[in-house]
Amino acid sequence: MRHLISSFLLAAALALSSAPLRAEDAPATIRLGDVGFGFGTPFGVGLQAIADAKGFIADEFKGSPTKLEFTYFTGTGPAINEALSNGQLDFASYGAVPNIIGKANGLDTVIVASYGGTTIFGAARPDVEIRSIADLKGKKVAIQKATIIHWGLISALKGAGLSEKDITIVDLKNADQLAAIAAKSVDAVFGADFLLPLEDKGLARIFYKSSDTGATGDGFGAFLVTDKFRKSYPEATQKVVNGFVKAAQWLGDEKNREEAFQIWSRAGTPVDVIRKSNAGSSLRDKYNPRLDAFFVARYKSGIAFNLEQKLIRRDVDLDAWVDRSYVDKAVASQKLEAYWPDRGTTGSVKN
Amino acid sequence: MSTFEVDLHLSLPGKASNGQSAAPRARRLVATAVVVALAPLLLLLFWWLSAARGWVSPQVLPQPAWVWQTFVDLVVSGDIIAAAAISFRRIAEGFLLGATSGFLFGLLIGTSRSADAYLGPTFRALAAIPSLGWLPILILILGIEETLKIVILAKACFVPMAISTADGARNIPAKLSDVADVLGIRRSTRFFRLTIPAMAPFLASGIRLSLSQAFVSLIVVEMLAGSDGLGYLMVWGRTLFQLDIVIVGMIVVGTVGFLLDLLLRRMEKAIVRGASAHG
Numbered sequence: 369m370r371h372l373i374s375s376f377l378l379a380a381a382l383a384l385s386s387a388p389l390r391a392e393d394a395p396a397t398i399r400l401g402d403v404g405f406g407f408g409t410p411f412g413v414g415l416q417a418i419a420d421a422k423g424f425i426a427d428e429f430k431g432s433p434t435k436l437e438f439t440y441f442t443g444t445g446p447a448i449n450e451a452l453s454n455g456q457l458d459f460a461s462y463g464a465v466p467n468i469i470g471k472a473n474g475l476d477t478v479i480v481a482s483y484g485g486t487t488i489f490g491a492a493r494p495d496v497e498i499r500s501i502a503d504l505k506g507k508k509v510a511i512q513k514a515t516i517i518h519w520g521l522i523s524a525l526k527g528a529g530l531s532e533k534d535i536t537i538v539d540l541k542n543a544d545q546l547a548a549i550a551a552k553s554v555d556a557v558f559g560a561d562f563l564l565p566l567e568d569k570g571l572a573r574i575f576y577k578s579s580d581t582g583a584t585g586d587g588f589g590a591f592l593v594t595d596k597f598r599k600s601y602p603e604a605t606q607k608v609v610n611g612f613v614k615a616a617q618w619l620g621d622e623k624n625r626e627e628a629f630q631i632w633s634r635a636g637t638p639v640d641v642i643r644k645s646n647a648g649s650s651l652r653d654k655y656n657p658r659l660d661a662f663f664v665a666r667y668k669s670g671i672a673f674n675l676e677q678k679l680i681r682r683d684v685d686l687d688a689w690v691d692r693s694y695v696d697k698a699v700a701s702q703k704l705e706a707y708w709p710d711r712g713t714t715g716s717v718k719n
Numbered sequence: 720m721s722t723f724e725v726d727l728h729l730s731l732p733g734k735a736s737n738g739q740s741a742a743p744r745a746r747r748l749v750a751t752a753v754v755v756a757l758a759p760l761l762l763l764l765f766w767w768l769s770a771a772r773g774w775v776s777p778q779v780l781p782q783p784a785w786v787w788q789t790f791v792d793l794v795v796s797g798d799i800i801a802a803a804a805i806s807f808r809r810i811a812e813g814f815l816l817g818a819t820s821g822f823l824f825g826l827l828i829g830t831s832r833s834a835d836a837y838l839g840p841t842f843r844a845l846a847a848i849p850s851l852g853w854l855p856i857l858i859l860i861l862g863i864e865e866t867l868k869i870v871i872l873a874k875a876c877f878v879p880m881a882i883s884t885a886d887g888a889r890n891i892p893a894k895l896s897d898v899a900d901v902l903g904i905r906r907s908t909r910f911f912r913l914t915i916p917a918m919a920p921f922l923a924s925g926i927r928l929s930l931s932q933a934f935v936s937l938i939v940v941e942m943l944a945g946s947d948g949l950g951y952l953m954v955w956g957r958t959l960f961q962l963d964i965v966i967v968g969m970i971v972v973g974t975v976g977f978l979l980d981l982l983l984r985r986m987e988k989a990i991v992r993g994a995s996a997h998g
Binding site: 445449450453474540551552680 | 775776777778779854855858859860861862863864946951955957958959960961
């Protein structure tokens with residue numbers, strides 16, 4: 369009881385103390401959250417992890433008293449929504465499905481950049497005849513529901529002329545998915561690159577890779593700021609986005625590819641697996657931070673998915689949620705318009 | 720383990736309960752109810768206050784009124800009743816399996832020194848591993864279906880039941896055993912007339928501990944590899960950032976757990992009283 373009261377008081381104190389002061393001067397700390405993996409000190413596997421490891425955002429604040437705090441949440445999307453709601457974060461990078469859920473439930477987030485794409489894999493038991501998405505009909509498939517992987521599976525099914533009624537979905541966390549397919553409890557699993565080692569061990573066969581069907585099959589997400597932070601510190605917000613865009617440009621340079629894989633491997637996935645997962649894709653295209661027509665089309669599909677699956681109870685106004693000004697300014701000031709030309713809704717570059 | 724055991728002694732210290740007239744008894748009952756309800760009411764007040772004053776985010780700790788509305792919605796739609804039915808059926812099955820086998824195993828290591836020497840250390844080592852650690856191996860063996868959940872719940876019930884039974888078997892008064900030896904009572908008579916009554920208090924606390932362990936494990940099991948039941952309802956509520964659903968689940972599990980514990984404590988007291996009257 370006393371413990372409960374003290375933790376309530378602590379939560380209350382945190383909520384009060386984290387409200388930034390209404391002042392024009394630079395913030396003392398900027399807190400950035402990302403999805404994390406790994407044992408001990410978790411780390412990220414996306415654009416924000418690169419910005420952290422290479423100090424791109426920190427460089428923007430060089431000479432100022434502002435400190436950066438990066439937190440990687442192994443509790444993934446739901447944990448980031450809670451941290452944002454508790455006022456423990458100013459910026460966050462996470463998948464579209466949970467951040468749409470957060471927005472629909474009243475979080476005051478604003479999308480300031482795209483975090484790019486994530487490759488989604490499908491792995492099947494070697495003794496079951498599954499060579500394509502169409503073969504999933506009547507099969508049992510494990511995924512973690514209410515994630516971008518869930519969106520990926522449903523859109524892949526639609527693309528193959530199937531619906532979720534044609535398969536049985538089992539909601540399992542990553543580690544349990546591996547155990548379930550090894551135990552032959554499910555016929556297939558959908559997930560990120562953590563599925564790749566299964567093939568080497570002979571436990572499963574990779575039959576689907578989202579990037580093979582073009583960028584529209586890849587997972588997606590965004591880099592968001594709280595509206596409160598954006599209003600209190602417009603300049604600092606711009607600086608953070610500048611650093612984020614610089615990280616994306618660095619990542620898009622082919623000569624940095626191996627170093628980036630090394631950085632991501634800090635989250636626990638071996639470099640070989642990361643290399644294999646990214647084989648054949650241009651990191652410049654994959655981690656394009658722009659909020660263009662392609663991004664909007666992706667997010668519209670995400671919102672429609674969330675509504676269809678009843679993950680959210682009300683619609684989200686995407687136009688009001690996205691603020692392009694920061695990323696556009698960063699791209700213009702760094703003269704990167706030609707590096708990342710405008711993409712159409714299907715991901716192809718507009719002429 | 721101890722988190723679940725709300726150590727509320729549901730009677731105020733005072734006179735013995737025997738031979739009391741109706742009026743003080745009723746007064747005592749009211750006083751007990753006030754003492755028991757005080758903490759939850761204060762908590763509710765604090766909750767309401769922190770929501771009303773905006774001390775915590777409304778998404779993370781929704782107002783009591785919203786949670787009540789969610790509870791009503793979940794009852795009307797039948798969701799919570801369906802989830803509770805599934806969860807309680809799992810507990811019942813796991814308990815029957817786990818407590819029965821725990822009783823038999825406890826009897827074995829409690830009565831036979833060599834069985835204890837051979838099996839006791841292994842049992843104690845395995846018992847110390849939490850259910851969570853077993854999960855990947857159990858999924859490999861049992862898959863992800865209902866059997867997995869029942870086995871984990873049964874394991875949770877097995878351990879305290881076996882320990883209590885073994886303690887009970889070791890603590891049968893030596894005098895009673897001596898008398899039975901002298902009289903040359905038949906084994907079955909001895910078991911039902913001497914062993915079981917002498918162990919009754921230990922068995923009662925074994926049952927109570929087993930059930931409370933089953934409750935703790937239930938949520939873990941349904942959170943990890945479930946797609947239904949109260950535990951899953953709570954995880955799903957958290958995923959959807961609708962923490963009102965999570966709080967409703969917490970209140971339902973807490974209330975049922977408290978009532979069950981209350982009932983079993985009463986039974987335990989009655990049994991202890993009965994046993995001491997016999998002895």
